[in-house]
Amino acid sequence: MPMDAKTVKLSLRHICQSYVVGNAVRDAVVDVSLDVFDNEFLVILGPGQCGKSVLLNIVGGLERPIDGGVFLDACRIEGSDPRIAMVFQKLALMPWKTVLDNVAFGPQIAGTDKAVWRAEAQKYIDLVGLQGFEKSYPFELSGGMKQRVGIARAYTGNPEILLMDEPFGQLDAQTRYAMEDEIQRIWQQEKRTVLFVTNNIEEAVYLGDRIVLLSNGPAHIKEIYEIGLPRPRHMTDPDFLAIRKKIADNMDLAI
Amino acid sequence: MNQPIVMSDMERRELLWKRIHRVLPFLSLGLLLALWVYVSQGENARFPSPGATWDRFLLIMRHPIKGLTIFGHVWASLQRVCIALICAWLFGIAFGILTGWYRKSDSLLTPLFTAFRSVPPLAWIPLITIWFGLGEFPKILLVFIGSIPAIVVNTHAGMRFVQKIYLDVGTMFNANARQKLFKIAIPSALDAIFAGIRTSTSAAWMVVLAAEMLGGKSGVGFLIIRGMDSLDMPLVLLSMIFIGLVGALLAIITQLTELLLCPWTRKQSN
Numbered sequence: 001m002p003m004d005a006k007t008v009k010l011s012l013r014h015i016c017q018s019y020v021v022g023n024a025v026r027d028a029v030v031d032v033s034l035d036v037f038d039n040e041f042l043v044i045l046g047p048g049q050c051g052k053s054v055l056l057n058i059v060g061g062l063e064r065p066i067d068g069g070v071f072l073d074a075c076r077i078e079g080s081d082p083r084i085a086m087v088f089q090k091l092a093l094m095p096w097k098t099v100l101d102n103v104a105f106g107p108q109i110a111g112t113d114k115a116v117w118r119a120e121a122q123k124y125i126d127l128v129g130l131q132g133f134e135k136s137y138p139f140e141l142s143g144g145m146k147q148r149v150g151i152a153r154a155y156t157g158n159p160e161i162l163l164m165d166e167p168f169g170q171l172d173a174q175t176r177y178a179m180e181d182e183i184q185r186i187w188q189q190e191k192r193t194v195l196f197v198t199n200n201i202e203e204a205v206y207l208g209d210r211i212v213l214l215s216n217g218p219a220h221i222k223e224i225y226e227i228g229l230p231r232p233r234h235m236t237d238p239d240f241l242a243i244r245k246k247i248a249d250n251m252d253l254a255i
Numbered sequence: 256m257n258q259p260i261v262m263s264d265m266e267r268r269e270l271l272w273k274r275i276h277r278v279l280p281f282l283s284l285g286l287l288l289a290l291w292v293y294v295s296q297g298e299n300a301r302f303p304s305p306g307a308t309w310d311r312f313l314l315i316m317r318h319p320i321k322g323l324t325i326f327g328h329v330w331a332s333l334q335r336v337c338i339a340l341i342c343a344w345l346f347g348i349a350f351g352i353l354t355g356w357y358r359k360s361d362s363l364l365t366p367l368f369t370a371f372r373s374v375p376p377l378a379w380i381p382l383i384t385i386w387f388g389l390g391e392f393p394k395i396l397l398v399f400i401g402s403i404p405a406i407v408v409n410t411h412a413g414m415r416f417v418q419k420i421y422l423d424v425g426t427m428f429n430a431n432a433r434q435k436l437f438k439i440a441i442p443s444a445l446d447a448i449f450a451g452i453r454t455s456t457s458a459a460w461m462v463v464l465a466a467e468m469l470g471g472k473s474g475v476g477f478l479i480i481r482g483m484d485s486l487d488m489p490l491v492l493l494s495m496i497f498i499g500l501v502g503a504l505l506a507i508i509t510q511l512t513e514l515l516l517c518p519w520t521r522k523q524s525n
């Protein structure tokens with residue numbers, strides 16, 4: 001895609017967040033400004049506990065920043081917006097709902113007709129490869145399958161922005177590699193603007209169009225990398241390893 | 256099937272233990288029965304024998320006490336328990352949701368409830384007897400008082416500690432306050448509520464006996480006191496056996512209902 005064809009979809013402007021802990025004020029995010037392009041796969045990479053989830057929660061409207069704003073299509077948004085959906089770090093599947101009802105949660109809440117939400121949910125259940133498990137409960141699924149449900153749930157309701165907070169952090173290495181390929185396939189089939197948070201450099205370079213490197217907490221942007229590698233990428237490719245090393249040298253160690 | 260199954264020593268030992276575990280319950284029941292036979296032997300045994308108890312069972316079936324066979328008395332007790340429990344569940348679940356979910360009502364009402372709860376239900380007997388006498392209503396009221404704490408406490412805890420992450424999912428999809436309560440908080444508290452239902456059921460079964468011992472003409476509590484008054488030990492023992500059986504039955508029924516209504520809780524029971 002040529003440079004000038006990119007349109008800015010989402011902007012963060014001077015996002016700051018701090019919390020009162022005891023009787024001290026502790027910063028979590030300091031002055032993060034960022035443009036995200038339409039249908040871009042943007043990876044936010046940062047060490048553990050640096051403030052990645054806080055940043056993503058602010059974009060998703062789950063918390064209000066103490067300063068700064070989030071702009072979608074150049075309009076400021078407050079609180080949660082139906083055009084933004086999230087895949088949660090801790091799965092957050094509702095154990096009392098079947099796969100189908102978990103995936104259809106958004107449209108159900110919105111009061112959509114049953115026929116409509118059924119079809120909608122089925123479409124994304126098929127997309128993530130869970131057909132046949134519609135009536136299963138989350139406890140009957142493996143870790144990778146649960147995260148597929150989380151991805152399908154975020155897709156139903158047809159959001160324009162997908163936020164993913166370390167979606168594969170709790171998977172074993174094997175499943176993780178498989179899911180990294182899956183998320184690329186899903187994204188290429190159903191293009192959305194994705195903000196993908198991870199603390200894993202390899203995952204970041206494997207998936208991202210661009211990588212936003214965050215510092216140790218309180219989080220601010222250290223550097224933004226453009227990853228020009230063609231997809232599918234290979235983790236043993238010399239170019240891949242070179243970029244990986246460049247970023248690794250610049251990344252803070254988690255305290 | 257044609258191939259001989261080769262097992263390692265460990266597997267064989269495991270299989271053996273599995274079989275032993277299956278037999279153990281019967282073994283202990285058998286031991287109990289043997290002990291019963293043993294202590295009830297002899298001229299001046301202080302314990303009725305299995306035979307005498309069985310005869311007492313046949314007798315009460317032929318000559319009912321106060322017009323009721325043993326099953327009639329069990330049924331009378333169960334009716335009281337059911338009425339009291341349904342009231343306790345309706346009130347207790349509503350109260351628990353109210354105080355667990357809304358902070359203001361929690362601060363306002365929970366101290367009152369804590370004060371009420373710290374008085375054991377049986378301590379109400381004198382007051383209730385003075386106010387309402389010995390009829391049907393005071394018995395049911397006593398059972399109600401006995402079963403209310405468990406259901407309130409469990410529902411309250413379930414609603415108080417709804418995981419934030421589920422509510423975040425609601426926020427993400429723009430759920431309103433009502434939807435968060437009914438579609439997220441209450442379903443997520445269901446297993447706690449069921450724990451309350453289970454505990455309150457066994458509490459109710461206990462309190463109904465005490466209530467019936469005070470006086471009246473029916474119920475297993477009445478029967479057991481009647482046996483004591485007339486030194487009819489087989490009747491006492493028979494009542495005890497039925498009390499135990501019904502108690503176990505109630506526990507099994509509530510458990511099965513939970514599995515049926517909340518199939519996802521199978522996870523915990525496995």
Ligand SMILES: Nc1ncnc2c1ncn2[C@@H]1O[C@H](COP(=O)(O)OP(=O)(O)OP(=O)(O)O)[C@@H](O)[C@H]1O
Nearest residue numbers: 019021028047048049050051052053054055199217
């Ligand atoms: N509501 C809050 N109150 C006080 N401190 C908070 C709150 N939310 C987050 N923090 C603090 O902000 C910091 C960043 O937290 P955050 O969850 O964003 O880290 P993270 O980068 O997502 O870590 P991880 O990689 O483990 O997910 C942490 O030190 C955390 O304790």
Ligand SMILES: [Mg+2]
Nearest residue numbers: 052053089165
């Ligand atoms: Mg996080």
